Amino acid sequence: MPSKLRRGGYGKLQRDDHAYPEFLTDAGRLLPPAIHATTLTTREHAEKTKRIVIVGDVHGCLDEMQELLQKVNFTQGPDLLLFNGDMVNKGPHSVKVIQEVRKLGGMSVRGNNDDLALGAWEAWHRGKTELPEKVAWVKGMPKADADWLRSLPWTINIPDLKLLMVHGGLVPEIPLHQQSLQTLFTLRELIQDRHGAWRMAQDKEGEHGPEWTSIYNGHDFVIFGHDSGRGLQRGPRSLGLDTGCVYGNVLTAAIIDLTNSTGPALGNAQFQGDLIEKIKLVSVKSHHQYAPSCMRLEYD
Numbered sequence: 001m002p003s004k005l006r007r008g009g010y011g012k013l014q015r016d017d018h019a020y021p022e023f024l025t026d027a028g029r030l031l032p033p034a035i036h037a038t039t040l041t042t043r044e045h046a047e048k049t050k051r052i053v054i055v056g057d058v059h060g061c062l063d064e065m066q067e068l069l070q071k072v073n074f075t076q077g078p079d080l081l082l083f084n085g086d087m088v089n090k091g092p093h094s095v096k097v098i099q100e101v102r103k104l105g106g107m108s109v110r111g112n113n114d115d116l117a118l119g120a121w122e123a124w125h126r127g128k129t130e131l132p133e134k135v136a137w138v139k140g141m142p143k144a145d146a147d148w149l150r151s152l153p154w155t156i157n158i159p160d161l162k163l164l165m166v167h168g169g170l171v172p173e174i175p176l177h178q179q180s181l182q183t184l185f186t187l188r189e190l191i192q193d194r195h196g197a198w199r200m201a202q203d204k205e206g207e208h209g210p211e212w213t214s215i216y217n218g219h220d221f222v223i224f225g226h227d228s229g230r231g232l233q234r235g236p237r238s239l240g241l242d243t244g245c246v247y248g249n250v251l252t253a254a255i256i257d258l259t260n261s262t263g264p265a266l267g268n269a270q271f272q273g274d275l276i277e278k279i280k281l282v283s284v285k286s287h288h289q290y291a292p293s294c295m296r297l298e299y300d
């Protein structure tokens with residue numbers, strides 16, 4: 001690739017996984033090995049996995065996360081543990097949440113706050129002494145945890161279930177591999193231009209439009225986070241799991257039981273369209289309001 005393409009254009013990059021692992025983001029961060037990761041793709045993995053447990057935006061709420069995993073009787077090995085991103089910032093125990101997720105063999109899509117924290121950690125290690133209060137905790141994050149954050153993909157796909165996880169959302173009509181990385185983890189609402197094409201609404205600049213899920217008509221069932229303002233969102237083709245634990249509401253997990261005879265079978269093409277009926281939701285109450293609700297609409 002021409003070197004000029006290696007930097008910049010972070011929001012406009014159109015690339016395939018693995019093709020250009022040396023790509024840097026606008027902020028100079030290395031892109032992970034896979035921007036669009038897949039899981040449960042081998043027979044061995046599919047056979048040993050009994051349930052998929054997908055947890056919404058944790059934001060450092062370690063106690064609630066542990067309580068939720070206990071409530072769903074999480075068992076490492078038979079349960080595949082996935083997170084919707086934004087594991088860190090705003091709440092009390094960001095480093096411990098990362099370490100617990102790693103210990104449990106969990107994986108996450110990248111949230112805007114995970115990305116922001118990683119950038120702050122890298123700036124700190126380049127010698128920057130002043131960090132915004134929101135990310136000052138990264139000074140206590142070990143390198144191994146930062147490396148793990150850096151490995152997080154923007155989406156996790158389970159092809160056999162036609163299930164896709166993303167932190168923000170998808171702009172309609174744009175193929176997955178051409179979605180802007182910035183949009184994937186910040187999208188909430190859409191704006192239509194005069195030619196009828198959709199793009200992300202810049203709500204910092206006062207733009208508002210329909211939520212992306214009301215327009216989305218893609219092939220994958222999408223589980224997303226990042227929108228605690230709307231709370232739990234159950235749609236025909238999507239499920240929003242950010243139920244605002246850090247703002248004093250609840251932390252929610254979606255459970256997909258792969259052993260239930262009425263549930264999905266991996267490799268079952270008939271499964272598409274019924275996923276929402278097979279998903280069981282479990283929540284625990286937040287122990288505190290850790291962050292003021294005015295932070296809910298923050299992008300950074």
Ligand SMILES: [Mn+2]
Pocket residue numbers: 086111112113167185225226227
């Ligand atoms: Mn977010």
